[in-house]
Amino acid sequence: MTSSTQAVELQSFLSQITDRDKGLTAACAAIAEIGAAAAEMAELIALGRLYGSIGAATDHKNTDGDVQKQLDLIADEKFIAALRRAPVAVVVSEELNEPLVLNEGAPIVVAIDPLDGSSNIDANVSIGTIFSILPVLPGAGEPTAHFLQPGRVQLAAGFAVYGPQTSLVLAIAGKTQIFTFDRRVGAFIRTSADVQIKEDATEYAINASNYRHWDPSVKIFIDDCVKGADGPFGRNYNMRWIASLVAEAYRILLRGGLFLYPGDHREGYADGRLRLCYEANPMALVAENAGGAATDGHRRILDILPASIHVRSPLIFGSVWLVDLVSRFYADPHFSPERAPLFAQRGLMRG
Known part of the structure; x- marks a missing residue:
């Protein structure tokens, strides 16, 4: 680390x-x-x-x-x-x-x-x-x-x-x-000093109480995590949710893993809840400087031009390969990790 x-x-x-x-x-x-x-x-x-x-x-x-x-x-x-x-x-x-x-x-x-x-x-x-x-x-x-x-x-x-x-x-x-x-x-x-986020991690943080409001891409990804060793990821995952962004981020810096606060279908939550300028952007810089990644599901957080000072943004950050994996689900909700070269190359997915 x-x-x-x-x-x-x-x-x-x-x-x-x-x-x-x-x-x-x-x-x-x-x-x-x-x-x-x-x-x-x-x-x-x-x-x-x-x-x-x-x-x-x-x-x-x-x-x-x-x-x-x-x-x-x-x-x-x-x-x-x-x-x-x-x-x-x-x-x-x-x-x-x-x-x-x-x-x-x-x-x-x-x-x-x-x-x-x-x-x-x-x-x-x-x-x-x-x-x-x-x-x-x-x-x-x-x-x-x-x-x-x-x-x-x-x-x-x-x-x-x-x-x-x-x-x-x-x-x-x-x-x-x-x-x-x-x-x-x-x-x-x-x-x-010079913290590096672990790549091989089995923890993700998301507020599962909002499951019914999520887009299919997020639902399918989390469903595959919940299936554990019997699912396409071939390993068991643990879910965390503290409702404190700083605590979630600190854990990821020390242990690796993934944080997700996606947009959803509740009124006013199309772009999630976190503010780009003083929540998503600083967390993205912390993550990237530590060898991690941060995205809104489609775009690198640090490349987004804020429309206003309090504008919201979905936020997904943590270990690079996990962030990339979620991005694949966003691009194609029917994406199958079992067919992805990433999984064949890493080998670690089979625990």
Whole structure:
């Protein structure tokens, strides 16, 4: 999974990055502030109800129409305050309807989901923060335009996980790194360097309660997984679903596998539920930097041009061959893996 892991602090790592590439100086400054805010969030979340009713609903709704929890608002405030201290021109947040101008003339913009998985707050299940850092778009007439760039231009992206450990996953300079917060020294320490997603994996994550709403291509793929060793894949699979994108992604980085949030036939879900700019794009960069892949079933996520700052996209990411396999089912719902050269070549499918 990793190579030559060294116990280096986040700030030292970021200094090494900027020494090699001055063009990433602003992005590294933003990451340092995001890391500091994530550490604060971790301490607050660890207190749970001792801090107050952080999982309680408020009178506000976010851009998705979901009722915001107290912790959603706290997270949004903390990360926006942190980004004000960095050279960030504009921020887009899931909790804000419109872009917020921070520092005019700064060289980067940030799209952020301050609190992913907030439905899990009171259940003591891992939640997190997801972010994407982009260069400003020269000649942009208004703040929104900066974010309507394909994900492949991201300077950096990543996510924090507030779980049994507090982890910061960072995709920058073509690699994906994992840092763990060490409360003894008050710093993020790199614990996995140059992460590579395992290819030989038997786990997939999808919300099976939506089965009846899926397209035939998704149904058939999942049906073949459920058949296990008796089906065309010739091996048994395990299904996971945490309802926390950061937790699902972290597991895939460590163990390999596949995440699917497809579009479906429910009203308003034709393009899934996840937002392209601050959920799908950063996860795609994390995955690709770790040797994985990310698609909407038809297109590489990082090649999609956002139509708006809160536009949704289906998201399928993880081990390359599994993502490619799902794409084949999308192209032809009657695709048979038993006839596919991929399976004959790999051999691993027969366990």
